[in-house]
Amino acid sequence: MMVRLLKSLLILLALGLITVSQLGLSPSTAQGHPNFVTIVVDDLDVASVAQMPAVNELLTAEGTTFTRFFATTPLCCPSRVSMLRGQYAHNHGVLRNDGEDAAGFPAFYASGEESVTLATLLHEAGYETALIGKYLNGYVLADDPRIPIPRTYIPPGWDTWITGVDDAPYAHFDYTLNVNGALVDYGHDEDDYLTDVLSAYALDFVKPAAGTGDPFFLFLTPYSPHTPTVPAPRHVGKFRGATAPRTPAFDEPDVRDKPEWIRSSRRFNERKIAVIDDRYQRRLESLQAVDEMVEAIVDELDAQSVLQSTYILFLSDNGYILGEHRQPNGKDAPYDAATRIPLIVRGPGISAGSLVDEIALNSDLLPTLASLADVSIPPFVDGRSLVPLWTDSNSGWRQSALFEGFGIEFRPGERPELNTPPFKALRSEDALFTQYDTGEREFYDLTVDPYQLDNIVDQVPDPILGEYSQRLDGLAKCIAADCRSLEDKPLPPFHAG
Ligand SMILES: [Ca+2]
Ligand SMILES: [Ca+2]
Secondary structure: OHHHHHHHHHHHHHOOOOOOHHHOOOHHHHOOOOEEEEEEEOOOOOHHHHHOHHHHHHHHOOOEEEEEEEOOOOOHHHHHHHHHHOOOHHHHOOOEOOOOOOEHHHHHHHHOHHHOOHHHHHHHOOOEEEEEEOOOOOOOOOOOOOOOOOOOOOOOOOOEEEEEOOOOHHHOOOEEEEEOOEEEEEOOOHHHOHHHHHHHHHHHHHHHHHHOOOOEEEEEEOOOOOOOOOOOHHHOOOOOOOOOOOOOOEOOOOOOOOOHHHHOOOOOOHHHHHHHHHHHHHHHHHHHHHHHHHHHHHHHHHHOOOHHHEEEEEEEOOOOEOOEOOOOOEOOOOOHHHHEOOEEEEOOOOOOOEEEEEEEEHHHHHHHHHHHOOOOOOOOOOOOOOHHHHHOOOOOOOOEEEEEEOOOOOOOOOOOOOOOOOEEEEEEOOEEEEEEOOOOEEEEEOOOOOOOOOOOOOOOOHHHHHHHHHHHHHHHHOOOHHHHHHHHOOOOOOOOO
């Protein structure tokens, strides 16, 4: 449909009946170099987007919403590296947020992978690049014995670099930013509130960048609503009394179908529910400053006459559990509450208010922006460009995707809540199949059980289960093009016995 529209516009252009400027495209867009504003919110779940009015009005209503967008490893650091490298975690190797092993910024730095990222690719293609906000967990801790580098370190590819050090900024007051190589301390006055500070830096970047004629890439990554979840003072109490969504998965009544780590979690008492609701209220309150930031950025792009030549992508790094499956909070899990994340894209050629239902992944971000910028996609990339989903066509698309969890703090027999064993899962439109390192397995028929309440793994015929298992094992080891061809292969139909 979009292809047909483009063709008729091209004919009108050729006939001289309309001009490029009438199409609302800047000359640089016509040459294939749009600007990018990518906003990655920290721990934002899908449902809470409904409570962000500017996002809904300026992005959702004006762009396309991806209804099946997933973080392949639903955890801050692995997910962000997947975005920057276009890879599954088993290929980029950053598996956890903290700890000694394959964790956090130190692991990414030590891998050398920072030399080829979304930032370096766009920078080399002539983009002015900026990271404003969160980079990776563990960037850079003072006197970190794992990597003896200064906190003024700036990774390759970034022209503007404004990010918090020492993992302190989550508190939103009393933190230190690395501002282009200089450490700047912020205090606890109202105007030190981190989201507002980042918003001001972002506006300071966009205004001159829009005037240069060169395309720009802004990677804007607020630290909300991540714990400790601190709202701006002006928003405190705005959602008092709001209750976390009581979906059928909330405080799951019957967990006899579930693996041990869920089965041994108790049902909630009133006190625990109050804690969940309080967290939910603070999350929505802290998102209001993010919503205001989105509005300010869109207004500035408009004022600089570059809104029509800019792709704005709004997404999260992982979902967030708020009571589902008896877990009071958290994210390291194969269920949709943790893996499914928002993605809204507005920009040239995208139909207002449209939906994309195909399976899309955080690792698709790099190839998507690379393809829009006419940059060749590095051979190590596992993901794929999402552009065909809004320009085209019913050409083939991935039928399934891999989720990976690496047991961030797994201690068997202890602390059942949030103590997820390492897992691998296969997610299609119709099914979720999970294998834990404990040997436990889950299979959900999403056509009748979208909340993943009834594990039917014992009812799926063995040959079918064998094919799912084999596909999952293949994906768990796949590299680059092999990942894409395995993802494209249809899975056999399954029917509970
Ligand atoms: Ca996160
Ligand atoms: Ca159940």
